[in-house]
Each structure stands twice: as structure tokens, then as C-alpha cells.
Amino acid sequence: MGFLNRFNLSRDIGIDLGTANTLVYVSSKGIVLEEPSVVAIERKTEKPRAFGKEAKLLLGRAPENIEALRPLKDGVIADFDATEAMIHEFIKRAFEGNPLVNPRMVIGIPSGVTKLERRAVIEAASNAGAREVDLIEEPLAAAIGAGLPVSEPTGNMIVDIGGGTTEVAVISSQGKVISESIRIAGDELTEAIVNQIKREHKLAIGENTAEMIKLQLGSAYAVDKNDRNMEVRGLHLLSGLPRTIEVSESEIRDCLEESVKSILEAIKRTLEQTPPDLAADIIDRGIMLAGGGAMLRGLDTLISHETGIITHIAAEPLKCVVLGTGRVLEDKTLDRVYSDRSILI
Ligand SMILES: Nc1ncnc2c1ncn2[C@@H]1O[C@H](COP(=O)(O)OP(=O)(O)OP(=O)(O)O)[C@@H](O)[C@H]1O
Numbered sequence: 001m002g003f004l005n006r007f008n009l010s011r012d013i014g015i016d017l018g019t020a021n022t023l024v025y026v027s028s029k030g031i032v033l034e035e036p037s038v039v040a041i042e043r044k045t046e047k048p049r050a051f052g053k054e055a056k057l058l059l060g061r062a063p064e065n066i067e068a069l070r071p072l073k074d075g076v077i078a079d080f081d082a083t084e085a086m087i088h089e090f091i092k093r094a095f096e097g098n099p100l101v102n103p104r105m106v107i108g109i110p111s112g113v114t115k116l117e118r119r120a121v122i123e124a125a126s127n128a129g130a131r132e133v134d135l136i137e138e139p140l141a142a143a144i145g146a147g148l149p150v151s152e153p154t155g156n157m158i159v160d161i162g163g164g165t166t167e168v169a170v171i172s173s174q175g176k177v178i179s180e181s182i183r184i185a186g187d188e189l190t191e192a193i194v195n196q197i198k199r200e201h202k203l204a205i206g207e208n209t210a211e212m213i214k215l216q217l218g219s220a221y222a223v224d225k226n227d228r229n230m231e232v233r234g235l236h237l238l239s240g241l242p243r244t245i246e247v248s249e250s251e252i253r254d255c256l257e258e259s260v261k262s263i264l265e266a267i268k269r270t271l272e273q274t275p276p277d278l279a280a281d282i283i284d285r286g287i288m289l290a291g292g293g294a295m296l297r298g299l300d301t302l303i304s305h306e307t308g309i310i311t312h313i314a315a316e317p318l319k320c321v322v323l324g325t326g327r328v329l330e331d332k333t334l335d336r337v338y339s340d341r342s343i344l345i
Pocket residue numbers: 016017018019020021022075110138161162163164165166185186187211214215218290291292293294295296297317318
């Protein structure tokens with residue numbers, strides 16, 4: 001143990017490197033940062049100008065010389081340099097006023113990430129000062145963060161619906177028994193709303209507006225009889241002028257149906273392949289939903305109806321992965337959960 005560690009100047013950190021949001025957990029402190037995974041880059045110099053919330057506001061609204069982008073797309077690293085700059089910036093912010101001394105980092109990554117992309121994450125963390133980088137797949141981290149007894153030899157089903165990917169996994173004894181990752185999640189739902197409003201109302205809306213509609217009006221199942229409405233502003237494609245229209249909850253539910261069905265099918269496929277004894281455990285314990293998509297209205301009810309298995313939503317769906325990385329940092333018995341370990345210095 002190094003000098004700095006002994007005097008506890010080095011704090012270890014857990015990171016949920018998500019396609020939609022990045023969260024940072026500092027050991028013995030808790031979650032210190034929650035930001036959208038967005039970077040605004042100056043086109044001419046290719047230098048990052050804003051990160052997180054500030055950059056997200058620029059999505060679809062950036063001036064000509066700035067490009068706001070999401071460096072992780074569909075669960076993979078689409079822009080390495082921007083990802084590295086973002087990790088660097090968020091770690092710096094997490095340790096504001098408290099200089100960072102070569103921490104150990106546990107990073108939650110989508111399970112579909114290739115070997116090359118894993119190396120890229122490790123390199124980015126190393127450049128940001130990590131002395132050791134341990135990668136953990138998101139469904140495992142989410143299960144731990146949701147409080148499932150992953151160390152026991154019983155079947156636990158987790159469905160983590162993020163921005164870019166939905167990960168369905170059955171976990172037992174700290175390992176994935178069976179899993180499926182599909183590239184249909186929150187982003188796809190948002191895109192379905194953009195397309196619906198364009199097709200039916202001839203109105204162009206941006207990603208942020210579509211996401212707002214999803215959060216306010218989106219549903220997977222008719223939870224109550226009232227068909228709620230909301231006003232939406234955008235650019236009318238025929239007149240070229242700004243216009244306000246009204247959309248209803250049922251209209252939005254219909255346009256989300258196809259993506260929701262794909263998520264449901266991934267859950268059913270995974271259940272079908274689950275060994276019988278573990279399937280029996282899942283019937284007893286139920287299915288746990290995590291990730292922002294878990295909060296889509298009525299999704300838990302729909303899954304319960306379609307599978308016949310009681311479905312729970314984690315207490316803090318957006319925080320499950322990062323809380324899981326935090327648990328792993330602090331609980332030495334969770335030592336079989338990593339998919340990659342790299343001691344760097
Ligand atoms: N109340 C809500 N209803 C429906 N969707 C929601 C709600 N709140 C957040 N979301 C969606 O959840 C998604 C983000 O979830 P989360 O932060 O778990 O993803 P991520 O971990 O960044 O992505 P990934 O797991 O794919 O890497 C976004 O698409 C967001 O629009």
C-alpha cells in the first residue's frame with residue numbers, strides 16, 4: 001500500500017459510463033456527479049467547449065461553430081477522443097478542490113462493448129490518472145446496485161433499460177448465467193416520437209423536445225382511462241413556420257409499441273433459455289427493472305402481464321449501475337464480478 005493510500009488521500013471511484021448519462025461515485029462519499037454523456041466541440045479547433053448538462057442544452061441548438069455530440073452511441077464508443085475528454089473532465093469535477101491521487105476505478109460498461117473498446121475505456125481512465133481500472137458489465141453492476149443478492153447461488157433477473165442498450169441478464173453466484181443485449185432502449189423510444197410527430201403532424205422537433213414528451217406523456221400500457229394531452233412546439237414542415245400542436249398519451253403509446261415489444265421479446269427469449277431451477281427462483285423473486293427506461297409508465301405492469309412474473313422497479317433506476325460500482329469498491333467479497341482488471345502503476 002502506497003504512502004498516499006495509507007493516509008487516505010487517494011479515494012477510489014466508481015463510474016457508470018452510460019450512453020445517456022455518466023455518474024461518478026467516490027468511496028466513502030457516495031454519488032458526487034450525475035451528468036448527461038454529452039460533449040460540445042468547437043468545430044475549427046476540435047477542442048471540447050462544454051460537457052454534461054451545459055452541452056446537452058446545445059443538442060439541436062448549437063451555433064454553427066459548435067457541435068454537440070454524444071460520444072457513446074448504441075452502447076459503444078462512437079468518438080474515442082470525446083469520450084476520453086469527458087471522462088477526464090468528470091473525474092476532475094468529482095474531485096473538485098480535492099486533488100486526485102491515482103485512484104482505483106471501477107467502470108460499468110455495456111456488455112456489448114468489444115475488446116478494442118474495453119481497451120479504449122481503460123486507456124481513457126489511465127490517461128485520467130487511474131492506477132487500476134476494473135471493468136464490470138452494466139447488468140451485473142445494476143443488479144448489485146438494485147440490491148439483488150448476486151452472490152447467492154439463486155437466479156436473479158435484471159433488465160437494465162438505458163439510453164442505447166437494453167440488457168437482460170440472469171445472474172447467480174456473482175456471474176451472468178445467461179444474457180442478451182439489444183440496441184433498443186431509451187434513444188429508440190425518443191426517435192420513435194420524433195418520427196411520429198413528423199409523420200402525423202408534419203412537425204419537426206428536436207431530440208430534447210421528444211425526450212420531454214416521452215418523460216411527461218410516454219407509457220407502455222394504459223395505466224388509467226384518462227388519455228392525457230400535452231402541447232408540443234416545433235417547426236411546421238409545410239409552412240416552414242413555428243407551430244404548436246397537441247399530442248395524446250395514446251398516440252405516443254402507439255408509436256412506442258414496436259420498441260417496447262422488442263424489449264419484451266428479449267426478456268421472453270432470456271426466460272426461455274434460463275435453466276429450470278433458476279427460472280423457479282425468478283418466479284419467486286420477480287424481475288427487477290433498472291435504468292432510466294424502467295420509469296416508462298406502465299412498463300412494469302406490461303411485463304408482469306406478458307410474462308406472468310411479478311416485476312419490480314429498482315428504488316433509484318438511474319443510479320443502479322453507479323451504486324453497484326460503489327458497492328464493488330467497498331465490498332471485497334464481490335471479487336468475481338469483473339470482466340477485465342488492469343493494474344496500471
Ligand atoms: N421517466 C422516464 N420515462 C421514460 N424514460 C426515461 C425516464 N427517465 C429517463 N428516461 C430515459 O432513460 C434513458 C437514460 O437511462 P440511463 O441513464 O439508465 O442510460 P445509460 O446508462 O446512460 O445508457 P446505457 O445503459 O445504454 O449505456 C434515456 O433514454 C432517458 O430518456
